[in-house]
Amino acid sequence: MKKIFKNIFIATVILSITTSCVKDDDYDVVTDYIPVLVGNNFENESRGSGSNEVAVNLPGWLNVAVEGSRLWHVRQFDGNQYAEFSSFFSYNDPNDDIWLITSKMDFAATPDSESLTFDTKKRISNSAEFKVLISTDFDGNKDNISTSTWEELDFISPDSDDVFVNSGIVNLSDYQNSNNVYVAFRYIGSKANGATTTFQIDNIRIFENK
Numbered sequence: 001m002k003k004i005f006k007n008i009f010i011a012t013v014i015l016s017i018t019t020s021c022v023k024d025d026d027y028d029v030v031t032d033y034i035p036v037l038v039g040n041n042f043e044n045e046s047r048g049s050g051s052n053e054v055a056v057n058l059p060g061w062l063n064v065a066v067e068g069s070r071l072w073h074v075r076q077f078d079g080n081q082y083a084e085f086s087s088f089f090s091y092n093d094p095n096d097d098i099w100l101i102t103s104k105m106d107f108a109a110t111p112d113s114e115s116l117t118f119d120t121k122k123r124i125s126n127s128a129e130f131k132v133l134i135s136t137d138f139d140g141n142k143d144n145i146s147t148s149t150w151e152e153l154d155f156i157s158p159d160s161d162d163v164f165v166n167s168g169i170v171n172l173s174d175y176q177n178s179n180n181v182y183v184a185f186r187y188i189g190s191k192a193n194g195a196t197t198t199f200q201i202d203n204i205r206i207f208e209n210k
Helices: 002-019 024-029
Strands: 036-040 062-067 073-077 080-085 096-101 114-123 129-135 182-189 198-208
Touching (some): 080 096
Antiparallel strands (some): 036 198, 114 198, 129 182
16 A cells, blocks of 8 residues: 555656646746746846946847937846846936847747746836837847837736836747847836836746747
């Protein structure tokens, strides 16, 4: 009898392991996802503090000010690092339009479709905007951001301040046949007009569905 229970226990454990890391809805219990095309949690990036801002500088990514002069930068709080921007500190720039753009991705090379997930926090909410966009005709040249076609993605955004909220699984299957995909995290604010909300982003993952 003990041997029978032992075998049942082993089979249950094997089944649990086999089924726990294969689907999108398992993201809540799996720290790192099945093939990740692009991902970053900013933990290995140099960070600033106080008035010293250290710009996000990820290989292959773009960090661009279409308007203004400051960039998405890396901060740390309570042992966690993330990217942050707020127009509150743009003393020399009346308007900010700041883009953090992933490296180029080839969705057509993967047998399955892709999805996106990330975390967002907002602080001291005051009218600034945060958008996530996707393009299949951007050529990777920062001078052509404004002339490229960008489609806005829907995601779960934080309702209240000071808490990171997961975006949910953002379905990117409409772009499965494209070999030229970029995802952008865009901040739009204005010190002059008082649109100065702080936005923080973390745990970015673009992954192949399995």
